[in-house]
Amino acid sequence: MKDSLYDKLNQELSQQIAMHMPGHKRNASLAPYLQGLRADIDITEIKGFDNLHAAQGILKEGMDKAAKLWGAHQSFYLVNGSTGGILAGIRALTRRGDKIMMQRSCHMSVYHSVALYGLNPVYLYSDVMKDCGIEVSLDTERLLECLDANPDARLLVVCSPSYEGILSDLNDIVKAAHERGIKVLVDAAHGAHLGLSSCFAAGALSSKADIVVHSLHKTLPSLTQTAIAHAADAKTALSLAEQLDVFQTSSPSYLLMASIDGCIRLLEHSGKALMTQWQHALLAFKNSVADLEHLRILGQKELPCGVWAQDMSKIVIITSDTRISGYELADMLRNQYGIETELASDCFVLAQTGLGDTKQSLHSLAQALIGIDSGLSRGKPTAAKPLPQTEAVLPAYEALDLPYLLTPHSAALDKICAEYLVLYPPGIPLLVPGERISSEVLQMLKGKAAQVRSKSKNDLGVIATLHL
């Protein structure tokens, strides 16, 4: 077996004097942080180490391995997360001004693509589970209606699995879109681990979507920011490569790429065994928490209504039958048990697991939940509301170019929003630039200032509205 990129960096760099970037000159003895962060092997493209934007050597070999592993025509390393892959992928599959269909719950990178390329979105809304507010799978019937009503759409963007691990029936979805000549990009940022072993659900690649984007860093052992984009055919791969030149840095970090290369090799050689260990740890966790009295684990007893399938690696703990919120549960886990979770909301906490988890880490989570549960009492069930449907008055790309005012919430009703009002969690825009501010939206914003990210820093009680 050939050396990994990590081995090559370790073996070959120590013999050279660096008269090239970066400015630390691989001199890790300059300061402890450089040593800790392995500045001695931190390079960007130099001779002998290939070139991400025209890969022919060790990077190409790694990307070919990735394509084989996931089943793509061609795969590309991403050093700017799935965000970069989605920006490039949507650009590769559309022309300026195109109509695209997208789930309203898409990640902000999809919205940014829409605004950047002057696209016209048709939104697909999904129902939410009443006890936790988590969106169910994309309804195939509803999608078919929308596809038939929009035969001129160029692209469909679907997210599966979602942040909370909800899967949609990608095979049917992609088939239906392709039959109508519509391309599909799947944001599978949360599903890089799927389809690699029988322990977990099938992955997005098996649907034959034109482009699939995976964050390696979310569920697999690879450094933060690392991701991978897969193209289904040669023409798509060519367009994607062209756009990745636009959206990826011209100085990709070899630390990040060595981590991608290492992750792919690890999956190739021990992926199935490691996935089996992970699955066993998850099953042991689920057994341990089977008798919780007040807290509930999403999908523990049955698949929630409207959910096509669930990724078992996501542990969603629902608090809606108790007197505590998801935020309070997250605080208890942090303060009493030293467990930091991925996200919290009014009615749930998401504990994210990954290939690096151990039986012990999941055992600790189970014990903490059992301990907390024993001290809880039953509360009045809370009911979550779906995100309000919105009215677009202007396309986002036009609204973003117009002057705006900061308007107090009390005077914002019916004005046109000039910013993205994004609720974290779930990281989905309540409003997009160019949409009308409704009473439902203002109602939802009440008491949620800390959860909103917006250019008007919504904690000031103002919203950027168009100055028409």
Ligand SMILES: Cc1ncc(COP(=O)(O)O)c(C=O)c1O
């Ligand atoms: C659904 C979804 N897509 C895309 C992204 C972007 O991924 P990355 O952080 O790798 O850029 C995220 C990030 O959380 C996400 O939740």
